[in-house]
Amino acid sequence: MPPNNGIERLVRPDLASFVGYSPCKSPDTLAGKVEVPVESIIKLDANENPYGCSPRVNRALAAYPYVNIYPDAAQTELRKQLQKYTSVGAEHIVAGSGSDELIDLILRLFLEPGDEVISCTPTFDMYRFSTKLCGGTMVEIPRDENFAIRVDAVKAAITKRTKVIFVANPNNPTGTLTPRRDILQILDTGLPVVVDEAYYEFSGQTVAPLVTGYANLMVLRTFSKWAGLAGLRVGYGIFPCKIAETLLTIKPPYNVNVAALVAVSESLRDAKYLVGSVQKIITERDRMFNELKQLAWLKPFPSYTNFIFCSVLNGDARELQLKLQSKGIIVRYFGLPFWRNGVRITVGKPEHTDALLKALREASGK
Ligand SMILES: Cc1ncc(COP(=O)(O)O)c(C=O)c1O
Known part of the structure; x- marks a missing residue:
């Protein structure tokens, strides 16, 4: 057997402090840690399509x-x-x-x-x-x-x-x-x-x-x-x-x-079917934007995508993400510079928006 000098000394020095990509959470990893069963977790953190594929x-x-x-x-x-x-x-x-x-x-x-x-x-x-x-x-x-x-x-x-x-x-x-x-x-x-x-x-x-x-x-x-x-x-x-x-x-x-x-x-x-899903998401995005605008402590930004970025004007975005998560709603928060105390929320189905709005109102105590 060769001497164990540790191969890590041969790793590229510029990768020693490499910060990886922070991937979205798999609902399974939250089993037992949130107030709802895994099957009821609402995943609004990765801009996935709630209607699935064709x-x-x-x-x-x-x-x-x-x-x-x-x-x-x-x-x-x-x-x-x-x-x-x-x-x-x-x-x-x-x-x-x-x-x-x-x-x-x-x-x-x-x-x-x-x-x-x-x-x-x-x-x-x-x-x-x-x-x-x-x-x-x-x-x-x-x-x-x-x-x-x-x-x-x-x-x-x-x-x-x-x-x-x-x-x-x-x-x-x-x-x-x-x-x-x-x-x-x-x-x-x-x-x-x-x-x-x-x-x-x-x-x-x-x-x-x-x-x-x-x-x-x-x-x-x-x-x-x-x-x-x-x-x-x-x-x-x-x-x-x-x-x-x-x-x-x-x-x-x-x-x-x-x-x-x-x-x-x-x-x-089957593009026609998929465009139908895109249309439903756009309609829901616009409804979600108008609803989020009603919450004085959040500032949603106009979006041309399937998600909405919200600055938290009153409170801490990380805390908000954790509060929503405990209620089984996963939104995206990155602790990166330039994020301006915000969370990114994927547009889901109408019932997901309803659950989100309810959880947001509870989170703010109103
Ligand atoms: C701007 C942007 N580019 C690229 C990607 C990656 O997409 P893909 O799943 O095709 O790797 C994403 C995914 O979130 C994205 O937001």
Whole structure:
């Protein structure tokens, strides 16, 4: 046996103090710790779709016979289907195991150790996570008081080492939409710009058609939210052709599994059903926003997504999250800078909103 010198001394020193992503809670881990049985927990913390996937997906998965065969590494069929859905040529499209994987692949493609990545905080924490894992430095530009991007500050932060700029549009966790003219100004810097449209189906706003005209624009989308496929992990990006080609080369060969391929195909065939669910969520979001506005101690921000960010004006957001959790309602709280004492609440079904409002009133003692 070799001497046990401890292999940890060989671990990359820059990862010694790495702060991981804080994932959403699985209801099972709360068994016995909350006032309701696990089955009654209302999960409003991960922007999942309360209506689930298309029933066609469940039927097709149950009948799928070829799980013993690797998926097509070139994603040929999937990219063709996505061409039809996005109206952008398949040669621009690459899919990933969630758009999380594409964020990671993009950064692997552009970053060398010490390179910089700009994001506008508060925003999706996977940009920081993957930047650090790739040995890069995250440059965080705080948004203004309405959570709008400060384009001048973004431009002023650019250095010789800036390699990628991320714009989540609409933004997570704030739900804010960035006007197209701001995105165009950021694109005019000529640097690689990732516009993350994970909530596109809720906002209806996209810059995807611009990819064919801008050599530095990359657009990310996902099936996790509108199509209810978060558990199967499938997202895609629309890239300049050369970038798509390289990403196809550096991605793990079988990164989108056969269950996800079947599920996307069935979802796109049943888009009408899924758009119906999106509509129900949008209607409920607007009702929830108006109800939350009635609570003087909360400030909800207008949202173009399937969640609402609320600043807690009177009290502590962490305490509020724990109080709601004890009543079996899970909302999202990150103890990160720029979060402005807020919680993010996913829009559920109408009965979930009713339970949330009741718990909020109880939490404030009214
Ligand atoms: C802005 C944003 N981008 C990407 C993702 C990741 O999506 P996926 O499930 O496809 O990895 C999320 C998920 O919450 C998100 O909010």
